[in-house]
Amino acid sequence: MAILEVQDLVKEFGPVKAVNGLSFEVQEGTITGLLGPNGAGKTTTIQMILDLITPTSGTINVFGLPIHDNREEVLGKMNFSSPYVSLPGNLRVRENLATFARLYGVKDVWGKIDELADFFNIRKLLGRMTSTLSTGQLTRLNLTKALLNDPKLLLLDEPTASLDPDIADRTRKMLQRIKNERGVTILYTSHNMEEVEEICDTVIFIDQGSFKDQGTPTDLVKKYGHKDLNEVFLTIARGSEFSKEED
Protein backbone atom coordinates (compact mmCIF):
# COMPACT_ATOMS: atom_id res chain seq x y z
CA MET A 1 0.00 0.00 0.00
CA ALA A 2 1.55 3.35 -1.07
CA ILE A 3 1.72 5.90 1.71
CA LEU A 4 3.42 8.44 -0.56
CA GLU A 5 2.76 8.85 -4.28
CA VAL A 6 4.78 11.24 -6.42
CA GLN A 7 3.58 11.62 -9.96
CA ASP A 8 5.09 13.53 -12.90
CA LEU A 9 6.78 15.93 -10.52
CA VAL A 10 8.59 18.83 -12.17
CA LYS A 11 10.51 21.66 -10.55
CA GLU A 12 12.13 24.34 -12.65
CA PHE A 13 14.35 27.06 -11.20
CA GLY A 14 14.50 29.43 -14.16
CA PRO A 15 16.15 27.52 -16.99
CA VAL A 16 17.30 24.69 -14.67
CA LYS A 17 15.09 21.62 -14.35
CA ALA A 18 15.96 20.32 -10.88
CA VAL A 19 13.24 17.65 -10.99
CA ASN A 20 12.05 16.41 -14.33
CA GLY A 21 8.87 14.33 -14.45
CA LEU A 22 9.69 12.24 -11.38
CA SER A 23 7.25 9.50 -10.33
CA PHE A 24 7.58 6.97 -7.53
CA GLU A 25 5.73 5.43 -4.60
CA VAL A 26 6.74 4.65 -1.05
CA GLN A 27 5.04 1.64 0.49
CA GLU A 28 3.72 1.72 4.05
CA GLY A 29 5.97 0.14 6.70
CA THR A 30 9.17 0.26 4.63
CA ILE A 31 12.45 2.09 4.76
CA THR A 32 12.93 3.50 1.26
CA GLY A 33 16.20 5.02 0.15
CA LEU A 34 16.03 7.95 -2.26
CA LEU A 35 19.42 7.87 -3.91
CA GLY A 36 21.29 9.79 -6.53
CA PRO A 37 24.45 11.81 -7.10
CA ASN A 38 24.83 15.39 -5.88
CA GLY A 39 22.41 17.63 -7.75
CA ALA A 40 20.16 14.70 -8.68
CA GLY A 41 17.15 16.44 -7.14
CA LYS A 42 16.80 14.43 -3.90
CA THR A 43 16.68 17.38 -1.52
CA THR A 44 14.40 19.38 -3.81
CA THR A 45 12.05 16.38 -3.98
CA ILE A 46 12.04 15.96 -0.19
CA GLN A 47 11.38 19.69 0.27
CA MET A 48 8.46 19.50 -2.18
CA ILE A 49 7.03 16.56 -0.24
CA LEU A 50 7.28 18.75 2.88
CA ASP A 51 5.59 21.65 1.04
CA LEU A 52 8.63 23.88 1.52
CA ILE A 53 9.01 24.24 -2.25
CA THR A 54 6.07 24.61 -4.62
CA PRO A 55 6.35 22.22 -7.59
CA THR A 56 6.15 23.62 -11.11
CA SER A 57 3.81 20.74 -11.98
CA GLY A 58 2.90 17.23 -10.92
CA THR A 59 1.21 15.83 -7.84
CA ILE A 60 2.32 14.66 -4.43
CA ASN A 61 -0.18 12.63 -2.44
CA VAL A 62 0.62 11.70 1.14
CA PHE A 63 -1.85 9.37 2.90
CA GLY A 64 -3.90 9.69 -0.29
CA LEU A 65 -4.21 13.47 0.06
CA PRO A 66 -2.57 16.17 -2.09
CA ILE A 67 -0.06 17.79 0.29
CA HIS A 68 -0.52 21.31 -1.08
CA ASP A 69 -4.26 21.39 -0.32
CA ASN A 70 -4.05 19.44 2.95
CA ARG A 71 -0.87 20.81 4.45
CA GLU A 72 -1.90 20.89 8.09
CA GLU A 73 -3.54 17.47 8.14
CA VAL A 74 -0.68 15.79 6.31
CA LEU A 75 2.23 17.52 8.08
CA GLY A 76 0.64 16.65 11.42
CA LYS A 77 1.21 12.96 10.57
CA MET A 78 4.69 13.40 9.11
CA ASN A 79 8.02 14.58 10.41
CA PHE A 80 11.48 15.41 9.15
CA SER A 81 15.02 15.28 10.40
CA SER A 82 18.29 16.43 8.89
CA PRO A 83 21.71 17.10 10.37
CA TYR A 84 21.73 20.28 8.28
CA VAL A 85 18.78 21.72 10.21
CA SER A 86 19.39 22.44 13.89
CA LEU A 87 17.24 22.82 16.91
CA PRO A 88 17.93 26.15 18.62
CA GLY A 89 21.21 25.87 20.54
CA ASN A 90 20.15 28.57 22.98
CA LEU A 91 17.36 26.42 24.47
CA ARG A 92 17.65 23.47 26.81
CA VAL A 93 16.97 20.08 25.24
CA ARG A 94 13.69 19.68 27.13
CA GLU A 95 12.58 23.20 26.13
CA ASN A 96 13.21 22.42 22.47
CA LEU A 97 11.30 19.16 22.69
CA ALA A 98 8.44 20.79 24.58
CA THR A 99 8.20 23.53 21.93
CA PHE A 100 7.86 21.02 19.11
CA ALA A 101 5.54 18.75 21.10
CA ARG A 102 3.23 21.74 21.60
CA LEU A 103 3.52 22.71 17.91
CA TYR A 104 2.34 19.23 16.96
CA GLY A 105 -0.48 19.34 19.50
CA VAL A 106 0.86 16.45 21.61
CA LYS A 107 -1.60 15.95 24.49
CA ASP A 108 0.80 14.79 27.19
CA VAL A 109 3.90 16.87 26.36
CA TRP A 110 6.12 15.78 29.28
CA GLY A 111 4.92 12.15 29.16
CA LYS A 112 5.81 11.91 25.46
CA ILE A 113 9.22 13.54 26.06
CA ASP A 114 9.93 11.05 28.88
CA GLU A 115 8.89 8.11 26.70
CA LEU A 116 11.12 9.16 23.81
CA ALA A 117 13.98 10.17 26.11
CA ASP A 118 14.05 6.56 27.29
CA PHE A 119 13.73 5.20 23.74
CA PHE A 120 16.71 7.26 22.54
CA ASN A 121 18.58 7.18 25.84
CA ILE A 122 18.78 10.96 26.17
CA ARG A 123 17.18 11.38 29.60
CA LYS A 124 20.44 12.71 31.04
CA LEU A 125 20.61 15.33 28.28
CA LEU A 126 17.20 16.87 28.88
CA GLY A 127 18.54 19.64 31.15
CA ARG A 128 21.53 20.46 28.96
CA MET A 129 21.76 23.43 26.62
CA THR A 130 21.32 22.14 23.08
CA SER A 131 24.46 23.98 21.92
CA THR A 132 26.60 21.81 24.24
CA LEU A 133 25.57 18.47 22.69
CA SER A 134 27.95 16.38 20.59
CA THR A 135 27.09 15.52 16.97
CA GLY A 136 25.89 12.05 17.97
CA GLN A 137 23.74 13.45 20.77
CA LEU A 138 22.28 16.03 18.37
CA THR A 139 21.38 13.25 15.93
CA ARG A 140 19.48 11.43 18.68
CA LEU A 141 17.81 14.70 19.70
CA ASN A 142 16.77 15.41 16.10
CA LEU A 143 15.28 11.93 15.83
CA THR A 144 13.50 12.41 19.17
CA LYS A 145 11.99 15.64 17.86
CA ALA A 146 10.98 13.82 14.68
CA LEU A 147 9.01 11.20 16.62
CA LEU A 148 7.18 13.55 18.99
CA ASN A 149 3.98 13.45 16.95
CA ASP A 150 4.11 9.65 16.35
CA PRO A 151 4.48 10.23 12.60
CA LYS A 152 3.30 7.67 10.09
CA LEU A 153 5.87 8.94 7.58
CA LEU A 154 9.36 10.12 8.47
CA LEU A 155 11.60 11.95 5.98
CA LEU A 156 15.30 11.79 6.77
CA ASP A 157 17.87 13.76 4.83
CA GLU A 158 21.29 12.09 5.26
CA PRO A 159 20.71 11.29 8.94
CA THR A 160 24.16 9.74 9.42
CA ALA A 161 26.17 12.40 7.57
CA SER A 162 29.19 13.53 9.59
CA LEU A 163 28.75 10.81 12.23
CA ASP A 164 31.63 8.53 13.20
CA PRO A 165 31.17 4.83 12.27
CA ASP A 166 30.11 3.87 15.80
CA ILE A 167 27.42 6.54 16.13
CA ALA A 168 26.32 5.99 12.52
CA ASP A 169 25.86 2.28 13.26
CA ARG A 170 23.85 3.06 16.41
CA THR A 171 21.72 5.51 14.42
CA ARG A 172 20.97 2.88 11.77
CA LYS A 173 19.91 0.42 14.44
CA MET A 174 17.72 3.10 15.94
CA LEU A 175 16.05 3.72 12.57
CA GLN A 176 15.31 0.00 12.24
CA ARG A 177 13.85 0.02 15.75
CA ILE A 178 11.69 3.03 14.81
CA LYS A 179 10.36 1.12 11.81
CA ASN A 180 9.87 -2.20 13.58
CA GLU A 181 8.60 -1.06 16.97
CA ARG A 182 6.68 2.06 16.00
CA GLY A 183 5.55 1.10 12.49
CA VAL A 184 6.93 4.27 10.93
CA THR A 185 7.47 4.45 7.17
CA ILE A 186 10.80 6.10 6.38
CA LEU A 187 11.99 7.88 3.24
CA TYR A 188 15.71 8.27 3.49
CA THR A 189 18.49 9.96 1.54
CA SER A 190 22.10 8.95 1.95
CA HIS A 191 25.35 8.71 0.03
CA ASN A 192 26.52 5.75 2.06
CA MET A 193 25.62 2.72 -0.04
CA GLU A 194 26.67 0.17 2.59
CA GLU A 195 24.26 1.79 4.98
CA VAL A 196 21.51 1.79 2.38
CA GLU A 197 22.05 -1.91 1.68
CA GLU A 198 21.91 -2.59 5.40
CA ILE A 199 18.68 -0.84 6.29
CA CYS A 200 16.61 -0.05 3.20
CA ASP A 201 13.85 -2.40 2.06
CA THR A 202 13.76 -0.69 -1.29
CA VAL A 203 15.74 2.01 -3.07
CA ILE A 204 14.82 4.54 -5.73
CA PHE A 205 17.59 5.91 -7.93
CA ILE A 206 17.17 9.33 -9.45
CA ASP A 207 19.52 11.36 -11.56
CA GLN A 208 19.18 14.79 -13.18
CA GLY A 209 15.75 15.00 -11.61
CA SER A 210 14.43 11.85 -13.30
CA PHE A 211 13.57 8.38 -12.09
CA LYS A 212 16.26 5.86 -13.02
CA ASP A 213 15.45 2.62 -11.23
CA GLN A 214 13.77 1.08 -8.23
CA GLY A 215 14.00 -2.21 -6.36
CA THR A 216 15.38 -3.96 -3.32
CA PRO A 217 19.14 -3.51 -2.88
CA THR A 218 19.68 -7.22 -3.59
CA ASP A 219 17.57 -7.17 -6.77
CA LEU A 220 19.31 -4.05 -8.10
CA VAL A 221 22.76 -5.51 -7.47
CA LYS A 222 21.71 -8.65 -9.36
CA LYS A 223 20.03 -6.70 -12.15
CA TYR A 224 23.14 -4.62 -12.88
CA GLY A 225 25.46 -7.60 -12.38
CA HIS A 226 27.59 -5.81 -9.80
CA LYS A 227 28.96 -6.94 -6.47
CA ASP A 228 27.33 -4.22 -4.37
CA LEU A 229 25.06 -1.18 -4.43
CA ASN A 230 28.00 1.18 -4.56
CA GLU A 231 28.83 -0.08 -8.05
CA VAL A 232 25.20 0.20 -9.08
CA PHE A 233 25.28 3.82 -7.89
CA LEU A 234 28.43 4.51 -9.91
CA THR A 235 26.95 2.95 -13.03
CA ILE A 236 23.82 5.08 -12.78
CA ALA A 237 25.65 8.28 -11.81
CA ARG A 238 28.45 7.91 -14.38
CA GLY A 239 26.05 6.77 -17.05
CA SER A 240 24.43 10.17 -17.00
CA GLU A 241 27.83 11.83 -16.97
CA PHE A 242 28.87 9.89 -20.06
CA SER A 243 25.64 10.80 -21.82
CA LYS A 244 26.28 14.48 -20.95
CA GLU A 245 29.75 14.25 -22.46
CA GLU A 246 28.35 12.65 -25.61
CA ASP A 247 25.92 15.58 -25.94
Added chain:
Amino acid sequence: MRCFSPSLVDRNLAKKKINTMRWYRIQALIIRHLYLFKRSMPRLMDIFFWPILELLLWGFLSLYINKLNIVGFNAVTVLLGAVIFWDLLTQSQRAVSVAFLEDVWERNFLNIFVSPLRLSEFLASTIILALLRIVAVGLLMALIAFFFYHLNLLIFGFSLIPFVLNLLVFGAAVGLFTTALILRYGTSAQVLAFGMLFLVQPFAAVFYPVSVLPQMLQWVAYLLPPTYVFEGMRAVIATGMLPSGLLLGAIVSNIIFFVLLSWYFYRSFAVVKMKGKLLKLD
Protein backbone atom coordinates in the same frame (compact mmCIF):
# COMPACT_ATOMS: atom_id res chain seq x y z
CA MET B 1 -0.47 2.13 -9.73
CA ARG B 2 -2.24 1.21 -6.54
CA CYS B 3 -3.98 4.20 -5.10
CA PHE B 4 -3.70 4.83 -1.40
CA SER B 5 -7.08 5.27 0.20
CA PRO B 6 -7.22 7.86 2.97
CA SER B 7 -9.60 5.67 4.89
CA LEU B 8 -6.94 3.00 5.23
CA VAL B 9 -4.58 5.21 7.19
CA ASP B 10 -6.75 7.70 8.96
CA ARG B 11 -10.40 8.11 8.16
CA ASN B 12 -10.46 11.45 9.89
CA LEU B 13 -7.72 12.97 7.78
CA ALA B 14 -9.73 13.31 4.60
CA LYS B 15 -12.83 14.52 6.38
CA LYS B 16 -11.12 16.95 8.70
CA LYS B 17 -10.29 20.15 6.85
CA ILE B 18 -8.77 22.48 9.42
CA ASN B 19 -9.46 26.09 8.62
CA THR B 20 -8.97 27.84 11.90
CA MET B 21 -5.86 28.95 13.74
CA ARG B 22 -4.86 26.69 16.62
CA TRP B 23 -4.07 28.40 19.91
CA TYR B 24 -1.76 25.57 21.05
CA ARG B 25 0.58 26.24 18.12
CA ILE B 26 0.59 30.00 18.75
CA GLN B 27 1.23 29.32 22.44
CA ALA B 28 4.12 26.97 21.58
CA LEU B 29 5.97 29.75 19.78
CA ILE B 30 5.25 32.33 22.47
CA ILE B 31 6.54 30.03 25.23
CA ARG B 32 9.61 29.23 23.13
CA HIS B 33 10.45 32.97 22.95
CA LEU B 34 9.83 33.40 26.67
CA TYR B 35 12.34 30.57 27.28
CA LEU B 36 14.86 32.62 25.32
CA PHE B 37 14.21 35.83 27.22
CA LYS B 38 14.73 34.38 30.65
CA ARG B 39 18.40 33.68 30.02
CA SER B 40 19.44 36.09 27.29
CA MET B 41 21.03 39.30 28.51
CA PRO B 42 21.04 41.00 25.05
CA ARG B 43 17.31 40.31 24.68
CA LEU B 44 16.56 41.62 28.16
CA MET B 45 18.72 44.69 27.48
CA ASP B 46 16.78 45.30 24.27
CA ILE B 47 13.57 45.47 26.27
CA PHE B 48 14.68 47.06 29.51
CA PHE B 49 18.12 48.67 29.35
CA TRP B 50 18.19 50.61 26.07
CA PRO B 51 14.71 52.13 26.45
CA ILE B 52 15.61 53.31 29.97
CA LEU B 53 18.86 54.81 28.72
CA GLU B 54 17.01 56.59 25.93
CA LEU B 55 14.42 57.87 28.38
CA LEU B 56 17.12 59.24 30.69
CA LEU B 57 18.89 60.98 27.80
CA TRP B 58 15.73 62.65 26.52
CA GLY B 59 14.57 63.30 30.07
CA PHE B 60 17.65 65.35 30.93
CA LEU B 61 17.48 67.14 27.59
CA SER B 62 13.83 67.99 28.30
CA LEU B 63 14.72 69.35 31.75
CA TYR B 64 17.36 71.54 30.14
CA ILE B 65 14.92 72.82 27.48
CA ASN B 66 12.35 73.57 30.18
CA LYS B 67 14.93 75.74 31.93
CA LEU B 68 15.04 77.90 28.79
CA ASN B 69 11.43 78.90 29.63
CA ILE B 70 9.97 78.61 26.14
CA VAL B 71 6.43 79.92 26.58
CA GLY B 72 3.68 77.32 26.08
CA PHE B 73 6.08 74.43 25.59
CA ASN B 74 6.52 71.73 28.22
CA ALA B 75 9.46 69.75 26.88
CA VAL B 76 9.11 66.98 29.43
CA THR B 77 5.56 66.17 28.40
CA VAL B 78 5.97 66.63 24.66
CA LEU B 79 9.41 65.09 24.16
CA LEU B 80 9.23 62.31 26.72
CA GLY B 81 5.72 61.39 25.60
CA ALA B 82 7.07 61.14 22.05
CA VAL B 83 10.09 59.10 23.14
CA ILE B 84 7.91 56.61 25.02
CA PHE B 85 5.43 56.19 22.16
CA TRP B 86 8.22 55.91 19.61
CA ASP B 87 9.84 53.21 21.68
CA LEU B 88 6.58 51.27 21.84
CA LEU B 89 6.42 51.41 18.05
CA THR B 90 9.98 50.10 17.64
CA GLN B 91 9.37 47.35 20.21
CA SER B 92 6.37 46.15 18.20
CA GLN B 93 8.28 46.15 14.90
CA ARG B 94 11.32 44.38 16.37
CA ALA B 95 9.21 41.75 18.11
CA VAL B 96 7.83 40.66 14.73
CA SER B 97 11.08 40.89 12.72
CA VAL B 98 13.39 39.43 15.36
CA ALA B 99 11.04 36.53 16.17
CA PHE B 100 11.43 35.51 12.53
CA LEU B 101 15.19 36.12 12.52
CA GLU B 102 15.67 34.00 15.67
CA ASP B 103 14.69 30.92 13.66
CA VAL B 104 16.95 31.95 10.78
CA TRP B 105 19.91 32.55 13.11
CA GLU B 106 19.36 29.22 14.88
CA ARG B 107 18.89 27.34 11.58
CA ASN B 108 15.54 26.22 12.93
CA PHE B 109 13.39 27.70 10.20
CA LEU B 110 12.76 24.42 8.39
CA ASN B 111 11.88 22.57 11.59
CA ILE B 112 9.22 25.18 12.28
CA PHE B 113 7.74 25.14 8.79
CA VAL B 114 7.65 21.37 8.33
CA SER B 115 5.30 21.30 11.32
CA PRO B 116 1.58 21.93 10.70
CA LEU B 117 2.08 25.55 11.80
CA ARG B 118 0.17 28.01 9.62
CA LEU B 119 1.75 31.27 8.54
CA SER B 120 -1.11 33.14 10.22
CA GLU B 121 -0.33 31.36 13.50
CA PHE B 122 3.33 32.32 13.19
CA LEU B 123 2.29 35.94 12.69
CA ALA B 124 -0.24 35.85 15.52
CA SER B 125 2.45 34.63 17.90
CA THR B 126 4.78 37.47 16.91
CA ILE B 127 2.03 40.07 17.33
CA ILE B 128 1.18 38.72 20.80
CA LEU B 129 4.89 38.87 21.65
CA ALA B 130 4.89 42.46 20.41
CA LEU B 131 1.97 43.26 22.70
CA LEU B 132 3.76 41.66 25.67
CA ARG B 133 6.90 43.69 24.92
CA ILE B 134 4.91 46.89 24.58
CA VAL B 135 3.16 46.33 27.91
CA ALA B 136 6.44 45.50 29.70
CA VAL B 137 8.41 48.40 28.20
CA GLY B 138 5.48 50.81 28.46
CA LEU B 139 4.96 50.13 32.16
CA LEU B 140 8.64 50.44 32.94
CA MET B 141 9.09 53.68 30.98
CA ALA B 142 5.91 55.15 32.42
CA LEU B 143 7.11 54.46 35.97
CA ILE B 144 10.56 55.92 35.33
CA ALA B 145 9.09 58.98 33.58
CA PHE B 146 6.76 59.50 36.55
CA PHE B 147 9.35 59.12 39.30
CA PHE B 148 12.26 60.92 37.59
CA TYR B 149 10.50 63.59 35.52
CA HIS B 150 6.98 63.81 37.01
CA LEU B 151 5.41 62.90 33.70
CA ASN B 152 2.13 61.09 34.29
CA LEU B 153 1.08 59.19 31.16
CA LEU B 154 -2.43 58.94 32.58
CA ILE B 155 -2.94 62.53 31.38
CA PHE B 156 -3.68 60.89 28.04
CA GLY B 157 -6.63 59.09 29.64
CA PHE B 158 -8.50 56.69 27.38
CA SER B 159 -6.58 58.01 24.36
CA LEU B 160 -3.71 55.82 25.54
CA ILE B 161 -5.55 52.71 24.34
CA PRO B 162 -5.99 53.76 20.68
CA PHE B 163 -2.49 55.28 20.69
CA VAL B 164 -0.89 52.04 21.85
CA LEU B 165 -3.03 49.79 19.63
CA ASN B 166 -2.25 51.88 16.55
CA LEU B 167 1.47 51.79 17.31
CA LEU B 168 1.27 48.01 17.87
CA VAL B 169 -0.47 47.43 14.54
CA PHE B 170 1.79 49.74 12.52
CA GLY B 171 4.90 48.29 14.16
CA ALA B 172 3.69 44.77 13.34
CA ALA B 173 2.94 45.78 9.74
CA VAL B 174 6.44 47.22 9.28
CA GLY B 175 7.82 44.08 10.96
CA LEU B 176 6.00 41.97 8.39
CA PHE B 177 7.36 44.10 5.56
CA THR B 178 10.90 43.80 6.92
CA THR B 179 10.48 40.04 7.26
CA ALA B 180 9.20 39.83 3.69
CA LEU B 181 12.29 41.68 2.47
CA ILE B 182 14.56 39.30 4.40
CA LEU B 183 12.68 36.36 2.88
CA ARG B 184 13.12 37.74 -0.62
CA TYR B 185 16.63 39.14 -0.41
CA GLY B 186 18.19 36.88 2.21
CA THR B 187 19.85 37.53 5.53
CA SER B 188 21.91 40.41 4.11
CA ALA B 189 18.67 42.39 4.47
CA GLN B 190 18.44 41.64 8.19
CA VAL B 191 19.91 45.02 9.09
CA LEU B 192 16.47 46.37 8.13
CA ALA B 193 15.03 44.62 11.17
CA PHE B 194 16.80 47.20 13.31
CA GLY B 195 16.66 50.26 11.10
CA MET B 196 13.52 50.20 8.99
CA LEU B 197 11.47 52.46 11.24
CA PHE B 198 14.12 55.18 11.18
CA LEU B 199 13.22 55.68 7.51
CA VAL B 200 9.75 56.63 8.70
CA GLN B 201 10.74 58.74 11.71
CA PRO B 202 11.52 62.09 9.97
CA PHE B 203 8.10 62.08 8.25
CA ALA B 204 5.98 60.77 11.14
CA ALA B 205 6.18 64.03 13.12
CA VAL B 206 7.43 62.24 16.20
CA PHE B 207 9.13 65.17 17.95
CA TYR B 208 7.61 68.12 16.05
CA PRO B 209 4.23 68.95 14.55
CA VAL B 210 3.44 68.09 10.94
CA SER B 211 3.10 71.83 10.20
CA VAL B 212 6.89 72.16 10.51
CA LEU B 213 7.38 69.98 7.42
CA PRO B 214 7.35 71.37 3.85
CA GLN B 215 3.95 70.96 2.18
CA MET B 216 4.96 67.96 0.09
CA LEU B 217 6.34 66.14 3.10
CA GLN B 218 3.15 66.93 5.02
CA TRP B 219 1.23 64.87 2.46
CA VAL B 220 3.70 62.04 3.01
CA ALA B 221 3.33 62.41 6.79
CA TYR B 222 -0.46 62.04 6.64
CA LEU B 223 -0.08 58.74 4.80
CA LEU B 224 1.65 57.32 7.87
CA PRO B 225 -0.41 56.00 10.83
CA PRO B 226 2.08 57.08 13.55
CA THR B 227 1.76 60.70 12.41
CA TYR B 228 -1.85 60.69 13.66
CA VAL B 229 -0.77 59.16 16.96
CA PHE B 230 1.93 61.77 17.59
CA GLU B 231 -0.28 64.63 16.43
CA GLY B 232 -3.02 63.21 18.64
CA MET B 233 -0.63 63.03 21.58
CA ARG B 234 0.25 66.72 21.18
CA ALA B 235 -3.45 67.61 20.79
CA VAL B 236 -4.30 65.85 24.06
CA ILE B 237 -1.44 67.68 25.83
CA ALA B 238 -2.57 71.03 24.43
CA THR B 239 -6.35 70.70 24.76
CA GLY B 240 -7.03 67.62 26.87
CA MET B 241 -9.06 66.19 23.95
CA LEU B 242 -8.24 63.73 21.17
CA PRO B 243 -9.71 65.06 17.89
CA SER B 244 -11.80 62.27 16.32
CA GLY B 245 -10.36 63.10 12.87
CA LEU B 246 -6.90 62.12 14.05
CA LEU B 247 -8.18 58.90 15.59
CA LEU B 248 -10.04 58.01 12.42
CA GLY B 249 -6.98 58.87 10.31
CA ALA B 250 -4.83 56.55 12.42
CA ILE B 251 -7.29 53.67 12.16
CA VAL B 252 -7.96 53.98 8.42
CA SER B 253 -4.30 54.42 7.44
CA ASN B 254 -3.33 51.55 9.74
CA ILE B 255 -5.88 49.22 8.16
CA ILE B 256 -4.60 50.12 4.69
CA PHE B 257 -0.96 49.61 5.69
CA PHE B 258 -1.64 46.36 7.52
CA VAL B 259 -3.64 44.86 4.67
CA LEU B 260 -1.10 45.92 2.02
CA LEU B 261 1.99 44.84 3.95
CA SER B 262 0.41 41.56 5.06
CA TRP B 263 -0.48 40.87 1.44
CA TYR B 264 3.13 41.61 0.47
CA PHE B 265 4.36 39.25 3.19
CA TYR B 266 2.09 36.38 2.09
CA ARG B 267 2.98 37.03 -1.54
CA SER B 268 6.70 37.02 -0.69
CA PHE B 269 6.35 33.74 1.19
CA ALA B 270 4.65 32.16 -1.83
CA VAL B 271 7.33 33.52 -4.20
CA VAL B 272 10.11 32.27 -1.94
CA LYS B 273 8.51 28.81 -1.81
CA MET B 274 8.26 28.84 -5.58
CA LYS B 275 11.95 29.80 -5.94
CA GLY B 276 13.09 27.32 -3.27
CA LYS B 277 14.69 30.13 -1.27
CA LEU B 278 13.30 29.05 2.11
CA LEU B 279 16.06 26.47 2.26
CA LYS B 280 18.74 29.04 1.63
CA LEU B 281 17.75 31.32 4.50
CA ASP B 282 19.47 29.25 7.17
